[in-house]
Amino acid sequence: MSKVQLTNVRKTYPNGAEAVRGVDMEIESGEFIVFVGPSGCGKSTLLRMVAGLESVTSGQVLIDDRLINDVSPAERDVAMVFQNYALYPHMTVRGNMSYGLKNRGLPKAEIDQKVTEAAKMLRIGDFLDRQPSQLSGGQRQRVAMGRAIVREPKVFLFDEPLSNLDAKLRVQMRIEIKRLQRRMNVTSIYVTHDQTEAMTLADRLAVVNDGKIEQMGSPIDLYNNPATLFVASFIGSPQVNLLPATFDGQHLISGDLKLSGFGDLPTSTELVLGIRPDELRLDESGPFLLRVDIVEQHGSDNLIYGGVLGAMNDGDQETEFCFKTSQDMLPDLDSTLKLGFNDERAMVFNKVTGERLR
Amino acid sequence: MVLGIGLVFMLAPLVLVFASSTHTTSTLQLQGLQWLPGDQFVQNYGRIFSFQAGFTDEITPLGMLENSLIIAFSVAFLTTVLSLLTAYAIVFFRLPGKHIIFWFVLVTLLFPLESRFINTFSVASSLGLINTHAGIVLPALAAALGTFFFRQFFMTLPKELIEAASLDGAGPFKFLKDIVLPLSFSRAGAIFVIAFMIGWNQYLWPLMISTDDSLYTLVRGIRFIGQESGPGMAMVVITMLPPFILLLVFQRWFFNSLSAQS
Secondary structure, X not given: OOOEEEEEEEEEOOXXXXXXXXXXXXXXXXXXXXXXXXXOXXXXXXXXXXXXXXXOOEEEEEEOOEEOOOOOHHHHOEEEEOOOOOOOOOOOHHHHHHHHHHHOOOXXXXXXXXXXXXXHHHOOHHHOOOOHHHOOHHHHHHHHHHHHHHOOOOEEEEEOOOOOOOHHHHHHHHHHHHHHHHHHOOEEEEEEOOHHHHHHHOOEEEEEXXXXXXXXXXXXXXXXXXXXXXXXXXXXXXXXXXXXXXXXOOOEEEOOEEEOOOOOOOOOOOEEEEEOHHHEEEOOOOOEXXXXXXXEEOOOEEEEEEEEOOOOOEOOEOOEEEEEXXXXXXXXXXXXEEEEEOOOOOEEEEOOOOEEOO | OHHHHHHHHHHHHHHHHHHHOOOOHHHXXXXXXXXXXXXXXXXXXXXXXXXOEXXXXXXXXXXXXHHHHHHHHHHHHHHHHHHHHHHHHHHHOOOOOHHHHHHXXXXXXXXXXXXXXXXXXXXXXXXOOOOOHHHHHHHHHOOHHHHHHHHHHHHHOOHXXXXXXXXXXXXXXXXXXXXXXXXXXXXXXXXXXXXXXHHHHOOHHHHHHXXXXXHOOHXXXXXXXXXXXXXXXXXXXXXXXXXXXXXXXXXXXXXXHHHOOO
């Protein structure tokens, strides 16, 4: 039960590359925080700075109000689960799990008890005397988590722990991680580029872009109220539909399209209208004419992709929309659909700065 | 087929030497080396153990064997330990200019020991190492091969391993002892065997650095007993045996680590 605090944390590599450019964050005790962002955005660096595997160029990292910038990783009392598991190949599962405790000088009986307990919780009790090479990917991942659990750390750190697993196992382990975290109530930071993982695991989500936190909040809050164009396009699957536009004082203009229901927007800058695929609906009087390119049947619902006729194009690329609808909706290819949208839920961004205007 | 031819080329000299070592000296001198075993096995091999040689002092083949073993084991052990530690430092520590150091080490591979004999000799003599085991062993330890070999292996270890260990409270020494050493065991065995053979087969350097007959090794001692004699052949066989036995003992490790990632 510990809180983590980052104050204006920066990381600059010796070659001048800035990986993290001033991050402020407060993580409450027992919270599950997910850092999500595209690869190379600095989210892993940030995590590794909390772990002590990466030095802090400037700023402060605190765990329970104790400054740990220069504390060695072992003394920070954090445990980390790595993407490639990083199990010690020559040790048994038991050896892997007890190594950290042994180094702390815990009595053998206590170690045994903790290992057995954790193994039971993770259902790897039958494998305790096997080598990692004899285990499947999912089992190795469990051992890696077991190694973290037995130490009863103040903070759990996960660095894309599920990326090496197949899709089915990933979902299973995702649920299991969430359940474990709930049960143990340990403050956790989880790094991923997978937005489904991010949405489902997080109490609060931090969207990282270019070394900065774009926005932080509960997953559903970020989905409903993204502060920037980046957050809007990163969170949500399928991705939000984006339509380049300008404002003439009364209407949003995009090519031949004129959209009403908008007001109080700057007329001088280029804008982007964002509409979630599930905010679109069939509407004979709607403004959009979608020419159907592809229909993806996902079972419970269908995703219809197609170009928006008459819309302003972004470069050479035709503006394309995704329309999320029910499974019985199966239009012919190249047919057109008239679509309307919920203008209350539509978002407008400044195209240059990415700032949300509405 | 190629393998077969190779095998014949490799085995033929061994058969020849062993067969010849069981004939009398006169047979060898009159009829040349023999392909079939003779009846002098006991006499020839027995002669070796009752033989004494030397100009300034006495040395027996058993004494030579002892010298050879001391030198070869020292070379093997120290080479393995030193190259492992060097590679460990090069791979796992952030040393300024470590790549330059490594390339410098690697470049020494290009120069045979012989090319620096004069300098090495003067250094050894100023350190008072002439006519000592240490004098024979130490210059042979600058073995870039082992360092290179361990470095390549350490580079294949995921960097998360050292990170996981540091989170588990293992510092550089513990990481070496608990993680790196156990993982390197079979590779260390391979380097040990190779270095043992290098130490065992040394000829020119021991010849230069030691003038005392008491420091003769088996390889050098063969000449005392006469290469073309029956006992001489027997001594050649004896000389070949220890590296061979060592290889047999270590063979599983040796091939595992030299062929694939075990």
